[in-house]
Amino acid sequence: MKRIVSLLVAVAAVAGVAASTITSSGRANEEASPIYGVTIPSGYRDWKLISVTHEEGDFNQLRAQLGNDVAIKACREGKLPFPDGAIIVALHWKRVPSDEDNQVFGRVQAFVAGSPVNLQVMVKDSKKYAATGGWGFGDFRDGKASDQALHEKCFPCHIPVKASDYVYTHYAP
Amino acid sequence: MKRIVSLLVAVAAVAGVAASTITSSGRANEEASPIYGVTIPSGYRDWKLISVTHEEGDFNQLRAQLGNDVAIKACREGKLPFPDGAIIVALHWKRVPSDEDNQVFGRVQAFVAGSPVNLQVMVKDSKKYAATGGWGFGDFRDGKASDQALHEKCFPCHIPVKASDYVYTHYAP
Numbered sequence: 353m354k355r356i357v358s359l360l361v362a363v364a365a366v367a368g369v370a371a372s373t374i375t376s377s378g379r380a381n382e383e384a385s386p387i388y389g390v391t392i393p394s395g396y397r398d399w400k401l402i403s404v405t406h407e408e409g410d411f412n413q414l415r416a417q418l419g420n421d422v423a424i425k426a427c428r429e430g431k432l433p434f435p436d437g438a439i440i441v442a443l444h445w446k447r448v449p450s451d452e453d454n455q456v457f458g459r460v461q462a463f464v465a466g467s468p469v470n471l472q473v474m475v476k477d478s479k480k481y482a483a484t485g486g487w488g489f490g491d492f493r494d495g496k497a498s499d500q501a502l503h504e505k506c507f508p509c510h511i512p513v514k515a516s517d518y519v520y521t522h523y524a525p
Numbered sequence: 526m527k528r529i530v531s532l533l534v535a536v537a538a539v540a541g542v543a544a545s546t547i548t549s550s551g552r553a554n555e556e557a558s559p560i561y562g563v564t565i566p567s568g569y570r571d572w573k574l575i576s577v578t579h580e581e582g583d584f585n586q587l588r589a590q591l592g593n594d595v596a597i598k599a600c601r602e603g604k605l606p607f608p609d610g611a612i613i614v615a616l617h618w619k620r621v622p623s624d625e626d627n628q629v630f631g632r633v634q635a636f637v638a639g640s641p642v643n644l645q646v647m648v649k650d651s652k653k654y655a656a657t658g659g660w661g662f663g664d665f666r667d668g669k670a671s672d673q674a675l676h677e678k679c680f681p682c683h684i685p686v687k688a689s690d691y692v693y694t695h696y697a698p
Binding site: 399406407415443450463509 | 570571572573574576577578579580581582584587588589591616618620623625626628629630632633634635636637638641682685686689693694695697698
């Protein structure tokens with residue numbers, strides 16, 4: 353009996369840990385990125401546009417980069433480094449042909465954003481993320497953070513654009 | 526003398542007409558599109574993103590479509606037709622390779638928004654533009670409206686997507 357009680361206590365403890373991974377918003381803690389603890393920022397889809405990208409090859413994606421007000425202000429003023437509080441979100445979609453457009457053109461030449469592939473987030477906090485150029489990174493698919501192995505690649509991949517404060521995107525007028 | 530005075534009156538009248546083409550904002554009336562009288566909406570660059578497009582071939586452009594709050598609400602709710610007051614702005618940029626990205630990839634696969642090509646505006650006013658599906662059109666280059674011949678093509682080109690209320694763009698999640 354004692355062992356059964358101990359087992360129940362252990363199960364309850366595990367359940368308690370599981371419960372603690374649910375945040376106050378009801379979202380599971382798995383949404384926070386490994387290493388950085390970056391989450392998908394609330395309301396990001398309402399943010400202003402920085403620029404757009406087309407990735408060919410294996411990616412075959414159309415992308416848009418949105419910024420919160422701090423990031424947009426820095427972009428427009430051309431001030432680097434980005435100040436603390438700046439957040440950039442990159443929306444990556446599958447690039448798909450637009451049947452409607454192409455019927456008008458009579459050939460396949462127009463491509464639009466298809467289903468979402470992933471979402472990438474960069475959060476500037478020069479103290480918290482001092483070891484990675486002041487940026488915290490998050491990669492999400494279907495709202496869930498990708499694994500640690502992927503996040504270990506984020507900063508190294510951004511080092512080549514150190515001169516642009518580790519940001520590839522430039523504001524499109 | 527009488528003829529000279531008449532001439533002066535005529536010149537003054539012409540000057541008066543010219544003066545009237547300057548709007549209260551100090552912008553020349555040449556910014557209003559022929560046929561429709563559509564102008565570049567103030568603050569459009571702060572609007573929310575609807576979607577993005579890649580046009581291959583002769584265009585070789587990356588594009589982004591932004592909407593005012595009325596347009597975005599309709600897009601998100603999937604309600605057609607768009608209500609009066611909806612405005613969609615399409616930003617068209619030259620598609621250029623991103624040297625920064627491509628150095629990392631080791632091949633040319635990333636393209637970004639380059640210099641602006643033109644700006645297209647659709648304004649919904651079901652009464653004012655009843656003859657053209659309720660939409661007024663404007664095409665602008667360097668802030669100046671394109672000519673009448675170009676604007677005569679706007680509505681015919683949008684007729685194939687009558688089922689989408691004459692709008693090609695679909696909201697990207």
